Amino acid sequence: xxxxxxxxxxxxxxxxxxxxxxxxxxxxxxxxxxxxxxxxxxxxxxxxxxxxxxxxxxxxxxxxxxxxxxxxxxxxxxxxxxxxxxxxxxxxxxxxxxxxxxxxxxxxxxxxxxxxxxxxxxxxxxxxxxxxxxxxxxxxxxxxxxxxxxxxxxxxxxxxxxxxxxxxxxx
Amino acid sequence: xxxxxxxxxxxxxxxxxxxxxxxxxxxxxxxxxxxxxxxxxxxxxxxxxxxxxxxxxxxxxxxxxxxxxxxxxxxxxxxxxxxxxxxxxxxxxxxxxxxx
Numbered sequence: 257x258x259x260x261x262x263x264x265x266x267x268x269x270x271x272x273x274x275x276x277x278x279x280x281x282x283x284x285x286x287x288x289x290x291x292x293x294x295x296x297x298x299x300x301x302x303x304x305x306x307x308x309x310x311x312x313x314x315x316x317x318x319x320x321x322x323x324x325x326x327x328x329x330x331x332x333x334x335x336x337x338x339x340x341x342x343x344x345x346x347x348x349x350x351x352x353x354x355x356x357x358x359x360x361x362x363x364x365x366x367x368x369x370x371x372x373x374x375x376x377x378x379x380x381x382x383x384x385x386x387x388x389x390x391x392x393x394x395x396x397x398x399x400x401x402x403x404x405x406x407x408x409x410x411x412x413x414x415x416x417x418x419x420x421x422x423x424x425x426x427x
Numbered sequence: 428x429x430x431x432x433x434x435x436x437x438x439x440x441x442x443x444x445x446x447x448x449x450x451x452x453x454x455x456x457x458x459x460x461x462x463x464x465x466x467x468x469x470x471x472x473x474x475x476x477x478x479x480x481x482x483x484x485x486x487x488x489x490x491x492x493x494x495x496x497x498x499x500x501x502x503x504x505x506x507x508x509x510x511x512x513x514x515x516x517x518x519x520x521x522x523x524x525x526x527x
Contacts, residue, residue, distance in 0.1 A: 267430055271433070275437065278440070278464055279444060281448065281460055281461065282444050282445075282448035282452070282461055282464070287457055290457060290460055291456075291460060294460050294464070297441075297467065298463075298467065301471055304434065304437075304471060304474075305471075305474050308434075308475060308477075308478045310474045310477065310486055313470075313474055313489055313490065317470075320493050320494075320496075320497055324497065325463070325497055328500055328504055329456065329460065329500065331504075332504040332508060335508060335511070336456065336507065336517045349450075349452070349453050349520070350450065350451060351451055353450075354446075354447050354450035355447060357447075358446050358447035358450070359443070361442070361443050361446055362439055362443035365439040365442065366435070366436060366439050369439065372431070373431045373432040377429070378429045378478055378481070379478070379479065379480055379481025381481055382478065383481060383482065383483045383486055384483075387483040388483045388486050388487060390483075391484055391487050392487055392490075395484065396484065399488075403491050403494050406494075406498055407494060407497070410497075410501055414501040417508075417509045418505035418508045
């Protein structure tokens with residue numbers, strides 16, 4: 257790993273970015289701003305990927321998530337925007353029980369993963385892109401093909417669901 | 428020395444925030460945004476342990492998570508748009524088309 261001070265600074269910066277914008281994603285009343293905060297979360301996670309020396313995944317994350325999925329979400333928000341112009345009561349549902357549940361879950365997950373942090377020495381060599389590609393066409397070729405099939409099915413299904421001709425006549 | 432503990436806490440926090448968002452949000456698109464947070468927590472864990480153990484399969488599964496997230500977002504948003512067209516709302520607690 258390169259010089260550890262830069263790693264530390266980058267780690268804390270990315271962590272702060274991810275956590276602050278993740279909170280904004282779930283509390284902001286304005287949905288458009290929440291989506292933009294999600295973009296910040298995704299960029300922050302991509303930064304963490306780079307710090308973990310998984311550059312390819314970081315680029316995929318930015319290309320697919322920020323480039324494609326977020327654009328899609330923003331389009332969907334704009335298409336359905338007419339109804340949430342009063343942004344006041346978007347997040348008022350069962351806030352207290354939900355925060356208790358999320359907090360308990362957070363503590364439980366932390367306790368459960370506590371023991372995993374023992375072996376803190378990383379492997380000597382990082383995972384190279386060539387290794388990843390070889391894995392995808394040998395051991396993991398079945399999941400890869402299944403994902404491809406799923407992707408086609410999802411796209412066809414999305415078009416079928418969203419196309420205006422497929423609508424049932426009764427509203 | 429790797430910041431394993433640190434990143435595990437970040438990932439747990441992302442996951443819990445996603446759960447919180449799913450539980451509190453009324454708007455279906457906002458719920459989808461929270462689900463993206465959950466998926467990101469999972470893929471962050473995959474990449475972390477891929478680096479820790481030097482295993483390329485974990486990175487491959489992080490890739491699969493990103494592909495699955497793309498599928499989920501497309502289908503989810505298509506459903507939301509279809510819902511908006513038929514039920515004239517995107518608030519999940521106002522959708523009662525199936526109520527007998």
